[in-house]
Amino acid sequence: MEHIIEMLNIRKEFPGIVANDNITLQLKKGEIHALLGENGAGKSTLMNVLFGLYQPEEGEIRVNGEPVKITNPNIANDLGIGMVHQHFMLVDPFTVTENIILGKEPTKAGKINLKKAKKEVRELSEQYHLHVDPDAKIADISVGMQQRVEILKTLYRGAEILIFDEPTAVLTPQEIKELISIMKALVKEGKSIILITHKLKEIMEVCDRVTIIRKGKGIGTVNVNETNPEELASLMVGREVVFKTVKKEASPTDVVLAIEELKVKDSRGIEAVKNLSLTVRSGEIVGIAGVDGNGQSELIEAITGLKKVTNGKIMLKNKEIQNLKPRKITESGIAHIPQDRHKHGLVLDYTIGENMVLQTYYQEPISKMGILNDKNVYDKARKLIKEFDVRTPDEYTPARALSGGNQQKAIIGREVDRNPDLLIAAQPTRGLDVGAIEFIHQRLIEQRDHGKAVLLISFELDEIMNISDRIAVIYEGEIVAIVNPKETTEQELGLLMAGSKRKEAGDTANV
Template structure:
């Protein structure tokens, strides 16, 4: 039996056909992947299935009955739930309060929180989600927040669950746990549609995969009958290299030097604790570590976004640890000193979502010539610059004036990378640079990072993707509990050695 049939679905936006006569069939009880490049139309199609958009043409059948899905409430009534890429949770609320929000069940005119907690605990146990119903969202990890989103759909009776790029913000361990949860859901009779561009995950957990390219279905194949190379070629329309081609590094002078750095969190607890680090011109230094060991705070300290308790941060020989913000913020002073920053959270740190792509492209230098004259922004120059970067970095957008929030996550990421690399900084800090990107875009971004190194620039790479760290880095520093506890050579190390170091086993002398 078919759980979902989408027949001849077409959806147009100004300047773009997002879905072009798409046919999709999902069988009951399967995990069906939707694979495509950034901006291919995957999320748009699923937003139509969930009722967030209305199709311009086509029809939808749920369990072989024709339906009209007017909104998410109607989708919920039809047994369709959606776990969004960017979670829709209220941070100060508890898990239970978030799950029942909009579906509050009352007893004698009052919300029965105890009964709701019991039901949520039962669902959590049934599907192996291990969520505490009383925990506050602000106090739990990103991976746990995603489980809350899954529980929201189950609480509302979802039989068909859409996962929109669910692993984009998860650590490798959380990804493995999510794959196990998805298998449990299917065992319990659920049907899953999995929007992704991560080929390993498709091969690991999916039954069938439909490939979409520029709004059109290219093919639907059984996962057992294909491989990663074939899927990559179908997705981007050409052969894709999974290797990073680069010559031996030729490092020269020290660009970044960090000595005995201590950074405290809001409670006064050291999260970076006596850290030493050096990055030279002409090399890529990768930082490997389990999430939460001080990576984010290290980056924010270097870029001026977080205060420093003690220690030294030198850029090109100048200590910038305590720069006075007499002209603009300390972060701006550090940017002007030659630092580019691809942040790990593109929404919080990378973009102003309600600005156009053109305005976002000049966030770091809008006040400089040729983008500014006196107090006036020169929009002709801004637009010319933005259009060049949009074309060069293949940012899929209807216009340079399109709001950043309207772009797919991958195209938002490409816009940030374009802005930071084009500024040609002496030190490029790349935190999770390919998060949310498809294999074709990853190949392109890796090449641009290597080219930046080969210009004699320094690159500090922070990534939870061990493949990325091993392929791109010239040297790898392992961070644990706020300190660098070991250095390894990517040409000779193994994932096992890295894993042991990341778990806190210090590297012995001579090894």
């Protein structure tokens, strides 16, 4: 029997939308099979059908040749299907062991047998080379380690088929390398893997076959050794995609943002930003490279007024703005594309039109004497929807009904339209496909070329390398180096991000 999993002619509908339209995916035993598609193409929906979170309207699932009905994730687990979610499902105050056994705890005389559990976790982690400390608390370990715990959770439940949902979104280059080795080792041990991703480089490196979905329809399955990234990109978006962002040399002029000796505490009262100094000039993109959790969030929150500064200055065009109210800072010429579009970028139940005026609703002509002018709200929205290619049925559609890429375009349209002096773009393409990434990168470069200062914070090293004019590396709340993208490598950046110092003297000059 060739296929361990067969999803045949799957159709999944939601009100007003067909998310999966007659899609077939067949997974061979012992292969790593990529599921590739744009945002909103239906990849996650298809995998949620396989994992029992959704029920299909039509189609059949077979496991080892036998038709099955997977009505919830427990049945999926019993059938040997495990899912490593993009947003980890871990309990921070619990230990590694407690998280792995949660819901399947071994007991002795009515009590949880932690000794036995730890032994099992240790054996599993050695067998699959997933070295973790069974006693460590989740809150104290790195993102890469947390992911290993997620993988061990599925293995502990006896998974033979592992679904990885965008597993490299928050990892450093070194952690990505480790994850690729882990996936290869799992396959050697007889496991089979489905990898949901839009990163073509990873598909070429680790996958055997790839199934492409476009706008809810299956485009086909190809062997990785018979294709290339350009072909995969055009199958995925239906047109040719430019990978290398074309941009002219930057011509920076005046300093727009100057940060001096900044200190900011995190929500636990621990210093997250320490004596950080940085400048961003008009007409340049400064990228901040760093592993998640090294003070990036606190830095952005301090600049945008969402967090108090305990020491130091933030100057916007020579005026101090630290500790001012967020609206005052916004009005002084800062636009902000937040790193979490759902939490901080949109009100999901508001229409796209209403979301487009969240920063200007109290100003004329959007409102007068405190009363909103609906016509002007939706006229403005229609203009921005067209200009920023936001694909939505209309401007009255709730924001939550749009795909991630279109939600992001709406936020960028709203922020850029305000004509800011400084544009802060935090994870602007997180979780987006190559088509949307290409569009957003062009928009950021356009802002730079219009003489704006752009501060880009991203965990995606290709993004930082591709569009930054200068790269500042942040480690434990400090800028440890400033490098020229043309004179560095992903490898060197990865090492700097992990805390190793550069050999040459005077590298942190020009801060």
